[in-house]
Amino acid sequence: MKKRLFLIGGRCLAAGIFLLGQDGAAVPSKCEECHVAISPMQVKDFNRGVMSETMTCIDCHGESHTSAEDVANTRLPTIATCQECHEQQAAQYLSGKHALGLAAMNAMPYTHMQPRSFVEGQKGCGGCHTLGLMNQEARKSDGRRYYRYGMDCQNCHTRHAFSKAEASEPEACQTCHMGFDHAQWEMWSSSKHGVTYLMNRAIDPENKDRAPVCQTCHMPGGDHRVFTAWGFLAVRLPEPDKEWVRYRTTILKGLGVLDPDGNPTARLDVVKAAKVARLDEESFWAERQRMVEVCTQCHTPFFVSENMKNADLMIKESDVLFAEAIEIVAGLYRDGLIKKREDYHAYPDLLTFYEVDTKIEEVLYEMFMDHRMKTFQGAFHMNYDYSTWYGYAKMKKDLVEIRELAEKMRAEKR
Ligand code: HEC
Ligand code: HEC
Ligand code: HEC
Ligand code: HEC
Ligand code: HEC
Ligand code: HEC
Ligand code: HEC
Ligand code: HEC
Structure with a gap:
């Protein structure tokens, strides 16, 4: 492949090297000559990487832009x-x-x-x-x-x-997997896994991998396909646990995937297409198995299965509270205490997130996106504090608030 840079003592001399075409117009290597003045760090960064050994700017950007006037032509x-x-x-x-x-x-x-x-x-x-x-x-x-x-x-x-x-x-994931509704960074980095990794990266870098980072568990063997069993919303179908089915049904109504009578809506297809919920047992357990195989590189099978089972059960415990809260708000819709929006169908629409009209729905949104998320995401990321105090405890508080607000709304109506 073409290589137009000279390596001297391992460092690149990008700037001075360029070729001129027959008519003197810029040809590819001129990219760097000009860009070393406009954006020098880009040129430096690229030449530090392995791709600069065989490639130049044009391999990714094409060669149809050669001056300040034709920037829009670049790819x-x-x-x-x-x-x-x-x-x-x-x-x-x-x-x-x-x-x-x-x-x-x-x-x-x-x-x-x-x-x-x-x-x-x-x-x-x-x-x-x-x-x-x-x-x-x-x-x-x-x-x-x-x-x-x-x-x-x-x-x-x-x-x-x-x-x-x-x-x-792990920091490569931090910009997106942090904060309000997906605090995996905070959870992992203060869990035993994260702390052990970060300590060892500082004191014994050669052995830092004795504790797992995000990529160890989610990109095993460098596999770029990320997928988890439960996913973000933590709803799956079918559900073998009969008691849990009741709570799950209410949640699915809140998500607008089931109508108030429990029949699938058009939204189910959208959810299916974007794989927002897990809709068959087989793929759920395939993802779970993939994860368990990672854990058992370092832990024993029973230790791992107990951990996973307990995390699953924490989702169920959250769903008990969450379903009750949804039904209370649905009751207010039913009795006309909250005015329905045009496209609402008797249940509060959880997927509108913060686009809600009343205080009680705002609390329900926080219960869903903030506190339920933290309960189970914390459980899977070995962060006991997130699960307990930022998660489950807050869900209890939300439920008390929702009961009280509903009571007040009903009293005002009377
Ligand atoms: C004569 C100077 C010059 C040469 C030669 C040149 N560029 Fe540029 N390039 C510029 C300027 C000026 C900009 C626009 C900076 C801005 O808008 O802030 C630019 C912008 C770009 C952008 C950003 C485009 C965008 O949409 O923001 C890319 C990518 C790029 N150049 C790649 C190349 C490549 C590849 C080559 C060689 C084929 C090349 N440049 C040659 C001056 C040059
Ligand atoms: C013209 C072929 C070509 C294109 C296009 C290309 N690469 Fe590469 N890439 C290579 C070669 C060759 C290597 C070095 C050998 C290897 O690791 O496969 C490489 C290596 C890499 C590496 C490994 C770097 C390391 O530190 O070991 C990454 C990451 C990478 N490329 C990402 C990308 C990304 C992202 C793009 C698109 C923006 C891209 N490549 C486009 C050919 C290409
Ligand atoms: C391996 C592919 C690849 C090569 C080779 C490459 N770039 Fe880029 N470049 C990218 C990618 C990816 C982006 C980001 C595009 C986006 O955000 O949509 C980018 C964006 C840019 C931008 C606009 C964004 C910014 O931060 O200013 C400029 C300018 C640019 N490249 C210049 C260069 C120059 C100069 C070279 C040669 C030294 C070069 N690129 C080589 C992949 C490449
Ligand atoms: C640019 C932001 C961004 C970065 C960086 C990023 N992610 Fe993601 N990640 C997302 C978004 C957005 C989703 C949700 C995708 C969807 O809605 O389909 C997601 C989804 C995931 C999921 C799937 C959850 C599920 O539903 O099963 C996993 C696992 C994941 N990311 C892991 C990682 C890991 C590990 C890294 C770092 C190596 C990383 N991500 C880096 C934005 C990012
Ligand atoms: C020790 C392994 C492990 C590490 C390390 C790990 N995760 Fe996870 N992650 C899991 C498990 C287990 C699940 C739940 C899988 C399931 O549903 O069966 C999960 C689930 C997820 C999900 C889906 C939603 C959720 O939280 O349940 C995302 C997104 C995610 N992890 C991102 C990350 C990011 C980003 C990091 C690093 C900051 C990380 N994980 C570190 C094991 C890990
Ligand atoms: C979520 C983070 C993430 C994203 C997004 C991502 N990569 Fe990677 N990539 C990684 C990690 C982590 C590794 C190191 C894997 C390993 O340990 O073998 C890697 C390794 C690579 C390598 C080097 C493979 C080798 O074994 O030398 C290439 C090439 C590469 N990625 C290309 C891409 C391309 C192309 C894309 C876009 C389609 C992409 N990556 C998107 C995280 C990511
Ligand atoms: C800081 C980055 C970030 C921002 C900003 C962000 N998201 Fe996300 N979003 C993510 C990540 C990461 C995930 C995956 C989390 C997980 O699986 O735990 C996600 C998941 C989702 C999901 C669930 C996808 C699925 O299939 O499971 C939806 C829907 C979503 N986001 C919509 C939005 C909307 C709408 C906004 C703006 C109001 C938004 N997000 C803003 C990072 C972000
Ligand atoms: C790369 C090796 C590695 C992988 C993979 C790994 N762990 Fe760990 N794990 C450790 C280390 C090291 C510790 C910290 C030392 C200890 O507590 O035994 C630890 C600690 C733990 C702890 C805390 C134990 C305690 O006493 O507080 C739990 C729980 C745990 N791991 C579960 C899992 C699960 C579940 C998975 C898979 C999702 C997993 N681990 C994947 C290495 C690993």
Whole structure:
């Protein structure tokens, strides 16, 4: 392959080296000559990475832009660009949950009502969720491309270093997997696993891998397909536990996947397409088994199965409280104490997230997105504090508040 950089003592001399075409116009290596002045760190980063040994800027950006006047002609790479040379990683990635990130976001009923800047830019929902677009050529009115559209690979392999080592550190996941409704970073980094890893990375780097990072469990063997058994919403069908089925049914009504009589709605298809809920037993247990095989590299089978079972049961305990709360709010709809929106169907719509009209629904939203999430996500990430105090204890408080608010609304009506 073409290689136009000279390596001297392991360092690249990118700047001074360029070729001129027959007519003196810029040819590819001029990219660096000009960009070393405009964006020097990009040139430096790229030349530090292994790809600079055989590639240049044009391999990803094409060669149709050669001056400040024709910037809109440059190609911004997409997953398809990387796929040309990294077929395996791209195929794995595209078959996983990340690649459904935009579909799942757009499946939410109120996403289209969010301010555009929250959805389309590199910030807000879009900052984390513009995932899975292939060959995205959407352009703004000035002809320039949107950044990061269809360029998911850089989410862990930041440009232009594109490093494997960097993507293997847990911090690569932190920007998105943190905070309010998915605090996996906080949970892991203060769990025994995280603390053991971080301590050893500092004092005994060679043995840091004795404790697992996100990638150990979610990308075993470098598999780019991320997928978990329960997923974000932690609802699955069918459910063998008869008692749990009752709570689950209420939750599915709240999610709008079942109508008030318990029949599937059109939303079920959307949920299916974006794989938001787990809808058959087989795939649930296949994902679970994949995870258990990771744990048993370091722990014994019984230790692991007990841990998993107990975490599953914590979801059930949360669902007892959550279902009661949903039914209380549904009762207010039924009795006309909360005015239905046009598209509501007798149950509070949990998937509207924070787009709600009343205080009691706001509490229900927090119970769902903040406290129920923390209860079970904390359980799976060995974070006892998140499960207990930021999770279950807060759910209890939410339920008390919901009961009280409902009582007040009813009293006011009387
Ligand atoms: C004569 C100087 C010059 C040359 C040569 C040049 N560029 Fe650029 N490039 C620019 C300028 C100026 C910008 C725009 C900076 C801005 O808008 O802030 C730019 C922007 C870009 C962008 C960003 C595009 C975007 O939509 O934001 C890419 C990618 C790029 N150049 C790649 C290349 C590649 C690849 C080559 C070689 C084929 C090249 N450049 C050659 C000056 C140059
Ligand atoms: C392996 C593929 C690859 C190569 C090779 C590559 N880039 Fe990029 N470049 C990217 C990706 C990915 C993006 C981000 C695109 C996006 O956000 O949609 C990007 C974005 C850019 C941008 C615009 C964004 C910004 O941060 O300013 C510029 C400018 C740019 N590259 C310049 C260069 C230059 C100069 C070279 C050669 C030294 C180069 N690139 C080589 C993949 C590459
Ligand atoms: C023209 C072929 C080609 C394209 C296009 C390409 N790569 Fe590479 N890439 C390579 C080669 C060759 C290597 C070095 C050998 C290897 O590790 O496979 C490499 C290595 C890598 C590595 C390993 C780096 C390390 O630290 O070991 C990563 C990560 C990577 N590429 C990401 C990307 C991403 C992301 C894109 C798209 C933005 C991309 N590549 C586009 C050819 C390509
Ligand atoms: C969620 C984070 C993440 C994303 C997104 C991601 N990668 Fe990776 N990638 C990793 C990790 C972690 C490794 C190291 C795997 C290992 O230990 O073998 C890796 C390794 C690689 C390697 C080096 C493989 C090897 O064994 O040398 C290539 C090439 C690569 N990724 C390409 C891609 C491409 C192409 C995309 C986009 C389709 C992509 N990656 C998206 C995390 C990610
Ligand atoms: C750019 C933001 C971003 C980064 C960085 C990122 N993720 Fe994700 N991740 C997401 C989004 C968004 C989803 C939800 C996707 C969907 O809705 O389909 C997700 C989903 C997941 C899931 C699937 C959960 C389920 O439903 O089964 C796992 C596991 C996961 N990520 C692990 C990781 C790991 C491990 C890393 C780091 C190596 C990482 N992610 C880096 C944004 C990110
Ligand atoms: C010791 C292994 C392990 C480590 C380390 C780990 N996870 Fe997980 N993760 C799990 C298990 C187990 C589940 C639940 C799997 C199931 O549903 O059966 C899970 C679930 C998830 C989910 C789905 C929602 C949830 O929380 O239940 C995401 C997203 C996720 N992990 C991301 C991460 C990120 C990001 C990191 C690093 C900050 C990380 N995980 C570290 C084992 C791990
Ligand atoms: C900080 C990054 C970030 C922001 C901002 C963000 N999300 Fe997410 N979102 C994620 C991650 C990471 C997941 C996966 C979490 C998990 O599985 O535990 C996720 C999961 C989801 C899911 C569930 C997907 C599934 O299939 O399980 C939906 C729906 C969703 N987000 C919608 C939104 C909407 C709508 C917004 C804006 C109001 C938004 N998100 C803002 C990172 C983000
Ligand atoms: C790379 C090895 C490794 C993997 C993989 C791993 N662990 Fe661990 N685990 C450790 C180490 C090391 C510790 C900290 C030392 C200890 O407490 O025994 C630990 C601690 C724990 C603890 C805390 C024990 C305590 O006494 O507080 C639990 C629970 C646990 N692991 C469960 C799991 C589960 C479940 C999985 C799979 C989802 C898993 N581990 C995957 C290495 C691993």
